[in-house]
Amino acid sequence: MLRTMIVALGSVLMASSAMAAGRWDGADELPTNPLACDGGAAQVAAKPYDGGQPVNPPDLAGKPITVVDVPKLIGIGYFNATSKGIQDGAKELGNVQATTDGPTKANIDEQITFIDNYITRGVNGILFAANDPVAIAPVLKKALSKGIHVVGYDANSTPDAREWFVNQAEFNGIAKAMVDSMAKEIGEDGSFAIVTSTFTTPNQARWIAEMQAYAEKCHPKMKWLETVEAQEDNILSFNQASTLINKYGDELKGIFGMTSVATPASAEAVTQAKQCGKVAVVGLATPNAMKPYVQSGCVKSVVLWNPVDLGYAAIHVMRAVVDGKLKPGATEVEAGKLGKLKVVNGSEVLLGSPFIFTKDNIGQFDF
Missing domain, CATH: 3.40.50.2300 (Response regulator)
Known part of the structure; x- marks a missing residue:
């Protein structure tokens, strides 16, 4: 049964700073890197590549490939938009056949089953947006062990379970x-x-x-x-x-x-x-x-951000990986109409900065 996780701060809210005591519920425990209050950029130390690698993948450089996209769930506007971007990119590339398939609810067990089924069927690449970064890792590592290329977008896995992650912002x-x-x-x-x-x-x-x-x-x-x-x-x-x-x-x-x-x-x-x-x-x-x-x-x-662009970037990254154009140590990758995208944090491809929709500009967008 679904349950509400409720944590009362009690006396903490009586302090001058309610947020100085402990970790917010829903936050992970990884190190943080807050940006400057005045808008300046935080300094980030360069990281070595920390992604995984497929075992003996076939040489498919420039050849047709089949890719399955397994998002958190299907049937909602956001992932309909990422799927559209994937299809737009695949059509533009001309040598990629992409299919989006997945659970109708954000259920990690169902997502794992979908990915496992496509490993069994046989695909050249798997795109995913994880419902749980740790739970999804074993099935993604299984795909890598079969020589299947694995690229994440929107929601990451543990880095060693995929080659690259396309970070929306x-x-x-x-x-x-x-x-x-x-x-x-x-x-x-x-x-x-x-x-x-x-x-x-x-x-x-x-x-x-x-x-x-x-x-x-x-x-x-x-x-x-x-x-x-x-x-x-x-x-x-x-x-x-x-x-x-x-x-x-x-x-x-x-x-x-x-x-x-x-x-x-x-x-x-x-x-x-x-x-x-x-x-x-x-x-x-x-x-x-x-x-x-x-x-x-x-x-x-x-x-x-533009989720259509996110899906578009993800399929271009997959094609670049298969073609050997995006390798560990790279600092950028070509992504069609999006131009060159930066590699950050070791094995992430950055789509760009977040966008704020307001009453003045929201009517210009349709997704």
């Missing part, structure tokens, strides 16, 4: 955009809560960890109330946001939506509770899902 960049947007709306001493997918979903856990580090550094008086799980489920996300609104009343000034499902559902909950202008919603979501709330003025900031 660096985690500390997303964190800064999210927290700065919330501080602008609710003030430096406002209280907020978070609606996420699960506490183990890798990209969300990393964003939350970086949000905590950045908030402590640049907005230390903001107060975190709690984080709740919503399983990438629209109804549960709405219910969780509604519960937060009812539970905290006037104390709650903002809700972070950490998924493309949680953010519009939270906005709908705020709208139905007639709290627009009183409870801010800042989150990650596709512009089409957020247009009604942004255009009504209930939501002012939506943080994302």
Whole structure:
């Protein structure tokens, strides 16, 4: 049964900085690298390649290949958009046959089963967005052991379970955009809560960890109330946001939506509770899902990247890996119309900086 993970801060909220005591629920335990408060870049030490490698892969340089894309789940706008990008890139390349397939719910066990089935069927490459970075690793390593190329996007696995990860935006960049947007709306001493997918979903856990580090550094008086799980489920996300609104009343000034499902559902909950202008919603979501709330003025900031470009970049990275054009130690890779993308953090390909959708620009996008 789905359950709500609720942690009360109690006396911590009485301190001058609510966020100085312990790790936020939903955050991972990896080191953080918060960006400068004034917008300057943090210095990141160069890392050696830390990805895995396929065992005796066939030489398919320039030859037709078959690739399966197994996202967290299928049937939602976000992964429909990444799938479109994959298909656009495959069509442009001309020698890639790509198929998107996966579970209809964000279930790691089902995702593993889909990947395992495609290993058995035989494919040349696997693209994935992980529901759990550790649990997915064994099946991805199995694919590598069979000579299958493995590239992640959107949500990473442990690095040694894939060759490359296409990162939509660096985690500390997303964190800064999210927290700065919330501080602008609710003030430096406002209280907020978070609606996420699960506490183990890798990209969300990393964003939350970086949000905590950045908030402590640049907005230390903001107060975190709690984080709740919503399983990438629209109804549960709405219910969780509604519960937060009812539970905290006037104390709650903002809700972070950490998924493309949680953010519009939270906005709908705020709208139905007639709290627009009183409870801010800042989150990650596709512009089409957020247009009604942004255009009504209930939501002012939506943080994302172009998921069509993310899928497009992922299939180009896969082709470059198969062709031997992207190897350990590379500093960039050609990605068609996107130009050259940087390699960061050892084995990640960076799509670019996050984009903030507002009432002024959201109408220009259709995905």
